[in-house]
Amino acid sequence: MIAVAMLDHDGRRDIHNVRVVEYKARTERLARRFDADEVWLCLPLDQQPLIDRVLWDFRHSTITMRLVPNLHGMRLIQHPVTDILGVPMLNLSVSPMHGLSRLMKAIEDRTLALIILTLISPLLLVLAIGVKMSSPGPIFFRQKRMGWNGRNFTILKFRSMPVDVESKTGAVWAKAGEKRSTRFGGFLRRTSLDELPQFINVLRGDMSIVGPRPERPVFVDQFKDEIPGYMQKHMVKAGITGWAQVNGWRGSTDLTKRIEHDLYYIEHWSIWFDLKIIFLTILKGFVHKHAY
Structure with a gap:
């Protein structure tokens, strides 16, 4: 330094x-x-x-x-x-990801992501075929999101909407009742199965398994002046699941509450806290009323 x-x-x-x-x-x-x-x-x-x-x-x-x-x-x-x-x-x-903590988090992420991807590989193949048959276009949906230290990365999801669905509307905040998804894509989003390719992001080092959910830069620019402490969530890697999500704060729920939970996670981070969140994610399931 x-x-x-x-x-x-x-x-x-x-x-x-x-x-x-x-x-x-x-x-x-x-x-x-x-x-x-x-x-x-x-x-x-x-x-x-x-x-x-x-x-x-x-x-x-x-x-x-x-x-x-x-x-x-x-x-x-x-x-x-x-x-x-x-x-x-x-x-x-101050970010908790320094020195030994950063190394431990990296080992946790890469090890668990490799194990999980190996176990769910048959499911990934079935879902990939479903996406390909549901509508023309690529299997994966790629989108810029903001992650650790405010740097952008390309997030991976199974494509759940027709290609170029936002070409006329621009960036749209997902909300209940929208009709943009394909029939199979709607199933993927309601069950959160469209998020599974993000374990590849974890292996790449773009994301963690547990952390605040990443947002699109256009919405970050909007929220950073509206929500107190919003940018502090980028002091750790973005996650597939997080403390806010297992407590029900996802989708179009109260952003202030979501950030409060994200900051609580950052302030109290530990390997055991990560494992608790992973266990709660599995226990509560992937289907949620705010997943759309």
Whole structure:
């Protein structure tokens, strides 16, 4: 990790020979220009309005943000404290996928995805034949979605609609009662079987088995200013299933509730939590009233 600069409310001091600059507008652009991995704020705890201003300026970013106040002798329970280069920092917005945790998550995803794809391969073949016979066009539906760190990837699904169904309407938010699917495609969507090819995305490293569901960039641009904390869901890989989904928050349900569950998952992530969500997904089945 190479520090480019640090932000302070007056810019009068250096830390470990790293230049400290005064916070000004458009610092988020500066961070993107340097392709920074982290932003450290050197601010007293009584500078809440300025901290809120910085967080607002970075609301569309998935960058790790840390606060560097005087924490010696102080115990904080709302946010964990990290010691970097001997400097205690308060984690304001940090992904849990670092170091050993990131490795464990990758091993979990790749191992389970390989096992599951092997077990369901006969089913995948049957569904692929069904898609091909239901309407002209490719077996897989490919679409851009936003994933980890706000980067786009191509998600795979079994095609459930005619080709170019959105050529005239543009991007459409799925809702109950819509008639865009083929007859076989409607069955795939109601049973969530159209999502099975995403285990290939997991093997590729685009997705995890468990994580927040990914959304199309056009809808991300719409929701990021409407839903508090929306962009923070991109601090981990998107998932095939997630804490929000097993609690019923999927489809056209309350987006605020869904994000609350996604952020709870990120804050409390563990391998055991992942396994619990996978078990609940299997237990509750794939058919859901909000799957359409």
